[in-house]
Amino acid sequence: MNKFLSLLFFVTFGYAALAQQKFTISGYIIDAQTNETLIGAYINETARLTGTTSNNYGFYSLTLPAGKIKVAFSYVGYKTQYHEIDLTKDLKIDLSLATKNILEEVSVVATKAGERLTSTQVSKIDLPIEMIKSLPSLLGETDVIKTLQLLPGVQSGSEGSTGLYVRGGAPDQNLILLDGVPVYNANHLFGFFSVFNSDATKSVQFFKGGFPARFGGRLSSVVDVRMNEGDEKAYHGNISLGLISSRIHLEGPIVKERTSFSLSARRTYLDLLTMPLMKTRDDGSSFGYYFYDMNAKINHRFSDRSRLFLSVYSGKDNLLAIAKSDYLSGEEGRRIENVKTYLNWGNITTALRWNYVFSNKLFSNTAITYSKYNFKIESDNKVELPDLNQLNIDNYAFGSGIKDFGSKIDFDFFPSPSHSIKFGSNYIFHNFKPGVKTVQSSNTNDAGINKTFGDESIFAHDISVYGEDDVTLGSRLKANAGLRASAFNVQNTSYYSLEPRLSVNYLAGNNLSFKAAYSRMKQYIHLLTSSSISLPTDLWVPVTGKIKPMTAEQVAISAVYHIATGLDLTVEGYYKKMSNLIEYKEGASFFGSSGNWEDKVESGKGWAYGSEVMISKEIGKTTGWIAYTLSWANRQFENISFGKTFPAKYDNRHNISFVLSHKFNDKIDIGTTWVYRTGNAGTLFTQQINTDIPYYDNMMNINYFEGRNNYRLPPYHRLDFGINFHKQKRRGVRTWNLSFYNLYNRQNPWALRPGINNQGEYVLKQISLFSIIPSFSYSFKF
Numbered sequence: 001m002n003k004f005l006s007l008l009f010f011v012t013f014g015y016a017a018l019a020q021q022k023f024t025i026s027g028y029i030i031d032a033q034t035n036e037t038l039i040g041a042y043i044n045e046t047a048r049l050t051g052t053t054s055n056n057y058g059f060y061s062l063t064l065p066a067g068k069i070k071v072a073f074s075y076v077g078y079k080t081q082y083h084e085i086d087l088t089k090d091l092k093i094d095l096s097l098a099t100k101n102i103l104e105e106v107s108v109v110a111t112k113a114g115e116r117l118t119s120t121q122v123s124k125i126d127l128p129i130e131m132i133k134s135l136p137s138l139l140g141e142t143d144v145i146k147t148l149q150l151l152p153g154v155q156s157g158s159e160g161s162t163g164l165y166v167r168g169g170a171p172d173q174n175l176i177l178l179d180g181v182p183v184y185n186a187n188h189l190f191g192f193f194s195v196f197n198s199d200a201t202k203s204v205q206f207f208k209g210g211f212p213a214r215f216g217g218r219l220s221s222v223v224d225v226r227m228n229e230g231d232e233k234a235y236h237g238n239i240s241l242g243l244i245s246s247r248i249h250l251e252g253p254i255v256k257e258r259t260s261f262s263l264s265a266r267r268t269y270l271d272l273l274t275m276p277l278m279k280t281r282d283d284g285s286s287f288g289y290y291f292y293d294m295n296a297k298i299n300h301r302f303s304d305r306s307r308l309f310l311s312v313y314s315g316k317d318n319l320l321a322i323a324k325s326d327y328l329s330g331e332e333g334r335r336i337e338n339v340k341t342y343l344n345w346g347n348i349t350t351a352l353r354w355n356y357v358f359s360n361k362l363f364s365n366t367a368i369t370y371s372k373y374n375f376k377i378e379s380d381n382k383v384e385l386p387d388l389n390q391l392n393i394d395n396y397a398f399g400s401g402i403k404d405f406g407s408k409i410d411f412d413f414f415p416s417p418s419h420s421i422k423f424g425s426n427y428i429f430h431n432f433k434p435g436v437k438t439v440q441s442s443n444t445n446d447a448g449i450n451k452t453f454g455d456e457s458i459f460a461h462d463i464s465v466y467g468e469d470d471v472t473l474g475s476r477l478k479a480n481a482g483l484r485a486s487a488f489n490v491q492n493t494s495y496y497s498l499e500p501r502l503s504v505n506y507l508a509g510n511n512l513s514f515k516a517a518y519s520r521m522k523q524y525i526h527l528l529t530s531s532s533i534s535l536p537t538d539l540w541v542p543v544t545g546k547i548k549p550m551t552a553e554q555v556a557i558s559a560v561y562h563i564a565t566g567l568d569l570t571v572e573g574y575y576k577k578m579s580n581l582i583e584y585k586e587g588a589s590f591f592g593s594s595g596n597w598e599d600k601v602e603s604g605k606g607w608a609y610g611s612e613v614m615i616s617k618e619i620g621k622t623t624g625w626i627a628y629t630l631s632w633a634n635r636q637f638e639n640i641s642f643g644k645t646f647p648a649k650y651d652n653r654h655n656i657s658f659v660l661s662h663k664f665n666d667k668i669d670i671g672t673t674w675v676y677r678t679g680n681a682g683t684l685f686t687q688q689i690n691t692d693i694p695y696y697d698n699m700m701n702i703n704y705f706e707g708r709n710n711y712r713l714p715p716y717h718r719l720d721f722g723i724n725f726h727k728q729k730r731r732g733v734r735t736w737n738l739s740f741y742n743l744y745n746r747q748n749p750w751a752l753r754p755g756i757n758n759q760g761e762y763v764l765k766q767i768s769l770f771s772i773i774p775s776f777s778y779s780f781k782f
Contacts, residue, residue: 022416025091026061026360029054029073032096035232035257039203040126041075041097042115046082050417050472053115056226057307057355059363061414073097076128076618090360092304116570117562120470120480120505122210122517123572125151126203131623133198134661135671136722136739139244139775144204144225145186145194150657150673152612152627153208153574155650158680159716159750159769165650166208167554167576168608168633169220172527172540176223179297179311181349184373184402184540188291188317189268195315195347199238199249200264200295202226209556209574210503210517213468213482214410214422219521219552219578227311229299230260240779244268259300267292285324291317305357316346333387338380345375363412373540374401374433402525402540403431422482423467430460430490430525434541434597460490460542462524468501476507488524493545497522511562516555523550526582528597539597546598548580566619575609583637604637606648621663629655641708646681649709653678666728672721679713682752684764713752714766719743732782741773 029041037058044051045064054060062071066087074080078097085091132147148164149156157163157171164174176183178196186194207215207222215222228251235252247266254261271288293315300308321341329335350370357363376399383392410424468482484499503517526547528539543549554576561569582601610631617623633648640646656676663669722739742748750769757763 021066022063023066023087023090024061024063024360024414025071025085025087025093026059026357026414027092027094028058029060029075030058030094030096031078032098033231033233034236035096035260036202036229038075038078038097039226040115040205041073044072044074046070046072051118052414052417052420055363055412056224057363057365059355059357059412061361061363061412063361063414063417076126077130092360094304116568117511117513117560118478118505118507120478120503120515121207121212122503122515122556122558123153123208123574124210125206125208127206128618128623129198129201129203131661132201132204134669134722134724135659135673136720136741137737137775138192138739138741139242139773141193141242141245142198143194144196144198144201145223148204148206148223150627150659150675151206151208151625152572152614152629152655152657153610153631155652155655155677156675157650159748164221164223165633165648166221167574167610168606168631168648168651169552169576169578170527170581171529172525173218173220173523173550173552174223175215175218175221176225178225178313178349179227179309179351180353180367180408181313181351181369181371181406182217182404183313183347183349184371185345185347185375188293188315189289193291195293195313196225197247197249197264197266197293197295199240199247199266200227200262200297202228209519209554209572210480210515211501211519211521212422212480213466213484213499213501214424216464216466216484216486216499216521217462217523217525219523219550220576227295227297227313228262228264229297229309230262232257232260232299236782238779238781240777242777243775244270254298255300257301259298261299262295262297264295265293286322287320289317289319291315307355309351309353309355311349311351311353313347313349317344319343332385334385336384336386338382338384340380342376342378346373348372361414365410367406367408369404369406369408371404371406372401374399374403398435399433400435400539401433403433405429418472420470421468422470423465425465426463428462430458430462430542432458432460432525432540432542434458434539458490458542458544460488460524463487478505478507479503486522486524488543488549490524490542491544493543495522495524495543495549497549497551513560515558515560517558519552519554521552521554523552526550528582528584528601541597544598547582547601547603550578550580550582552576552578563615566623567617568615570614570616571611572613573609573611576607578606578608581606581635581637583635583640585639602637602639604635604640606633606635608633608648622660623662624660625657626659627655627657631655644707646708646710649681651681651709667726668723669726670721670723672719674717674719676715676717679715679749681709682711682713683708684711684752684754711752713749716748718746718748729780732780735779735781737777737779739775739777741775742770743772745772747771 029038030036031038038054039056041054042051043060043062052060052062064087068086071083071085072080073095075097078099127147132144133142135147148154153167155165157165163171166174176186183195188195203226205224230251232253238249240247245266245268249264251262268290271290295313297311323339325337327335351367353365353367355365378397381394406428408424408426413421464484464486466482466484468480470480472478480503482501486497488495499520499522501519505513505515507513524543526541528541554574556572556574558572563569581604585600585602610629612629614625614627616625633651634645635648636645658674661671720741721743722737725736727734747768749766751767752764755763755765
């Protein structure tokens with residue numbers, strides 16, 4: 001009897017002790033077909049609704065009480081898998097998820113609430129790559145940045161450009177990352193296309209508020225783009241021929257199920273299309289422009305714990321314009337002019353990353369990075385005067401750029417189901433070249449000049465450390481609390497900053513949650529821009545002893561209602577104040593040859609506030625969103641607009657976007673977008689004063705301006721439509737795409753200029769950039 005009681009006591013209390021124990025399941029979530037890791041996959045214990053998501057490298061860790069559990073593994077567009085596990089020890093589970101068009105026998109049961117409802121993150125949106133590819137495109141080029149412009153709280157700037165003005169911010173206030181490396185100029189073709197090739201893109205995460213502590217260095221948004229890693233099992237590719245460009249993408253194993261590669265390249269051929277037209281000109285004038293870019297990535301798996309990645313991006317724009325003339329001049333006789341203008345700009349980014357799993361609760365990523373952006377504009381002017389036996393040659397060149405060398409280490413630590421901790425550090429060595437000018441001049445009568453002048457290179461050290469914890473405080477309350485500390489040293493001047501971040505999520509019901517977030521951001525670099533469009537002549541410059549870092553504080557509140565499976569309603573409000581913003585002084589620009597750039601700018605403040613409403617659908621044959629934004633964005637500078645508050649140029653009061661993608665079947669799908677926004681702000685004179693000062697054949701008039709951005713352009717709206725025709729061939733899938741940009745041919749205002757009508761009255765004449773633009777492309781995926 002004593003032995004029986006001892007055994008009963010041991011079994012009873014042994015199981016009780018086991019029930020109090022907790023064990024961890026961890027591993028990678030990958031695509032079943034390609035072995036590509038899946039970012040943001042959801043892992044959920046169904047009974048307790050305790051869950052986590054895979055990180056940017058596909059790794060997850062979830063600690064649960066011992067015993068029999070049921071775990072759901074899900075990802076948008078993939079079959080949800082359920083696994084019943086008898087959890088008596090730590091387990092490593094690498095799981096392969098299949099897309100919904102295969103493995104039909106796997107049952108699909110929707111989770112009670114989507115990640116948008118349960119996540120602590122405020123103002124974050126994940127953009128599916130297939131959605132980006134399905135939407136209508138300008139001239140056949142699908143574009144990541146142009147899709148982001150359709151989201152609430154985002155203004156697109158001028159017609160056709162890829163500028164991002166997020167919640168009252170400026171383009172330089174967006175941290176744009178490609179595999180974790182900053183991209184300083186994300187534009188091709190003067191901003192009409194971005195540098196991101198959709199064939200090479202794996203995921204896009206967009207943050208516009210409630211920033212996690214791991215991100216810093218910008219005020220308004222984070223665009224985190226990750227490149228494809230390559231299929232570890234089989235070779236695949238895609239060839240696309242468009243109206244102005246062509247693309248090719250190849251991927252496959254180098255060593256099967258261990259080492260893979262992904263390679264994408266594209267090039268425009270505007271120069272080849274315009275060449276026959278230029279040959280018809282009698283004077284020999286010509287014009288040519290093209291851009292190219294290349295993405296390459298190699299992924300090697302040493303073991304289940306250790307992986308190495310090498311990713312490279314290189315892209316460049318080239319423009320050449322030649323103007324020739326031959327005519328008679330009264331005093332000089334025959335005059336032969338030959339003017340050549342060169343303009344080129346480009347980016348290079350490189351990242352060498354090593355992932356290592358120290359334990360089932362600790363994951364690390366170590367990276368060495370390199371980023372380079374530079375532009376150069378050059379003009380050669382050759383004038384020949386045969387009658388005077390004279391030759392004049394003038395050359396002007398201006399160049400600028402920024403080069404970064406960086407290293408960083410990030411850790412993901414999962415101590416318990418209630419805590420998901422991230423911490424790490426980052427160091428960047430900056431080399432700024434704000435502007436170097438070269439002037440050369442010579443002729444047959446004198447020695448001429450040869451002079452180089454401008455700002456010298458500026459070196460800076462950028463250091464940051466951070467820590468954040470995504471913590472569950474109860475069955476209905478979750479929070480993400482973090483702190484980022486940064487230091488920036490330049491020209492014997494150092495700046496320091498503490499940037500607290502806090503996001504809170506209260507789950508009011510199974511389908512409703514309320515969120516709030518506070519973020520403090522610091523930015524140590526500025527973009528000097530003197531144009532309303534994205535030009536490569538915009539200059540990146542650091543803070544100095546005179547120019548202080550920009551600072552922003554943003555508060556955001558949000559409500560998320562889960563209407564149905566994959567269908568969410570999100571309502572957000574925000575307020576953001578900014579200080580130490582800079583703009584060129586009236587009449588100043590980078591072309592000025594005298595004075596330092598610090599003396600050409602003014603420092604001021606700004607604030608923005610508004611509300612956003614978005615209904616989004618992410619699952620099913622029909623996906624997309626409807627969004628509305630009501631917003632204000634203001635600026636104030638002591639020596640601009642008489643020190644009065646004025647609206648920012650892209651202070652668009654109302655902004656509406658409708659985005660729809662529908663798949664009829666495997667052969668046909670369509671995409672359409674409609675946008676409406678209040679017109680941009682512009683500066684126009686309100687009075688003209690006549691003077692007695694001679695000016696050519698008339699008297700000079702002086703224009704009087706009441707203030708900056710005192711006029712509102714007409715509203716902007718546009719409808720785009722695209723359709724894809726797919727056909728399964730023996731060796732792959734053929735796709736024809738037909739797109740219409742600005743389908744109903746709206747003449748949208750790009751700019752207004754004063755003019756005089758037939759009655760001699762001053763009027764405003766509208767300049768429009770694009771009418772309806774049809775385009776097509778052919779692609780073959782194999």
